[in-house]
Amino acid sequence: MSDGRGVVRAHGLTRRFGEVTAVHPFELEIGPGGITGLLGPNGAGKSTLLRMLIGLVPAHGGTCEVDGQALTGDGLLIRERTTYAPGEIATYGELTAEQHLRWMLRGRDAGAFDRARALAAGFSLPLDRRVRGFSHGMKRQLLVAAAMAPDVRVRILDEPTEGLDPTRRHQVLDLLARDAESGTTVLLSSHHLGEVDRICDRLVFLRDGRVLDEEHTTELHRRLRRAVRIAWEHEVERDTVERALAAFDNVRVDSKRAVIYLDEDDPRECIRRVAVLDLPPPSSLTYGELTLQDLYRELYGKEGI
Amino acid sequence: MRRVSGVLVFGGIGYFLIVELSLVATILYWPDFVNSIGGLIDLARPLPVVGEMLEQINDLGFYAYVSGQHYFKGCNLLGSVAAVMFAVGTVAGEAHRGTLEILLARPLSRRRILTERYFAGFVAFALPTLVATLTIPWLAGFVDEYVDLSTVLMGATHEILFLTMVYSATVLLSALASNPTKIALGVLLPIGFAYSLYFVKRLTHYSPLRLADMYDFVAIEETQALDWATCGPMLAASVALFVAAQFAFARRVP
16 A cells, blocks of 8 residues: 555664664564564564654654654554554552543544453453452453454554463454454554464564564464474484584584475475484484474574473 | 551541641630740740740740641641651652562553552542641631631642652652661751751741741731742642652663
8 A cells, every 4th residue: 555554664763772672773664454463572663663652662763653643753643543552450459340441542543442342341341340349351351352343554562462361362363363353453562372373463572672574374374384393302423413414505413303394395306315314313204394483483593482 | 559548548547637637726825825925935935046036926926826836846747757758658668578570560651550549649648737837817716716717728739849859759768778777867867956046046048847837827927828938949849859759660670
């Protein structure tokens, strides 16, 4: 779309906190429509990036445009065109859920409050009760209801399902999927690989404020299917494995595992070559079973959820 | 949110009641005070600053007495505490309880948010100060004294300008920091020190409380005009502090 409606663009967006660069020059263009997931461990820069997009955290460099509006000043013009759900839950406990929704939706379109009430009712939230009596998950649902209600083309959600039970999580994910189907652009951060795998059209992996890997989910799945994974029960000499697999173009090796990414769908040639290499006997050799979880582990060296 | 407005409404009412009750007691005590002022002047000899104040009251009468008690002791002290209490929560209170992010995520400009909060807090201390001060002419009738309404209106204006300066400085600190208790102590302790300084001979001239002491209010009654040489800088300082608070808040990271 030439007018940038529903599009989120970031060019060279940077943020430092003292000596630490929280977000390195960041490039992104998503939308219109679809759900993009930001993935990464704690401290990767996901929340800082989302906050920068709506002007909550001033950028130290670069430009940003959301729904056709450039980020200027305190980001008011962007916040008018987007909704944002914070990752950290902090609420006004003295307000009832209904009062809280009304407060959060100040400045929104006329129907936003009624839609938020309906969404909250769908989550079975007691609207007449004070928020201080709410559980963590209920507060999360309240924030999600407020973020999903306004009539906007872009929603930015920081861990929208964190702290929710599986039923509510699926409810929120369904809500997001329906919203995206209607043309809304959703940018969310998450630690839950299962949910981003389920609903996101595109994934952006972050580590230490840098984009680590970015792929459309379908491309990512294709890539995951084209991987031969060799696992050993005990630790092996990494150098030995790397030397043995040097003939392959795209290989990742750690102490107990090696993954060979293939350019073609047929793994037989690769397996034949691996079988004759001078490698310690593997405990398993698999093809096409790599999950997003495996990729996350390879990217970050730790388990995702 | 409701807690914030609750602090302003109930805090404002509480401040008014304390100042007003002190004022009633002060004015009703006037006949006894004036009868014993000679003895009080003798007692205050070791404290020249207090002695001078008592001699002024002896010379000038009821309004000097009310100015010393109501403006200098009542409003400067209690009003400063109220102004600081109402100001600390403006931004730091939100940061402290973690709600700054949802406050700023709404489609409202930071300038508007801070301006609304600034003026809500301003009304919470300025209105009680004004209303309590306006009861002076009525209460004076109970002790057969007379005070002109315009005199107390100008006196209230002078006092509110002084308190606004304290309030604006605290709002600025609130926009910069996150711990309301530390901010409150950081403002109230220097005010306490300024009070101590005021009563020390010679050093008294360096106390910020010289900006709103008994002599300023007596001068207002004598000249029937605000002293803009004092009020102007206080107003300018308040505006500058408010602008600085806006500047700091615009750059605040939740």
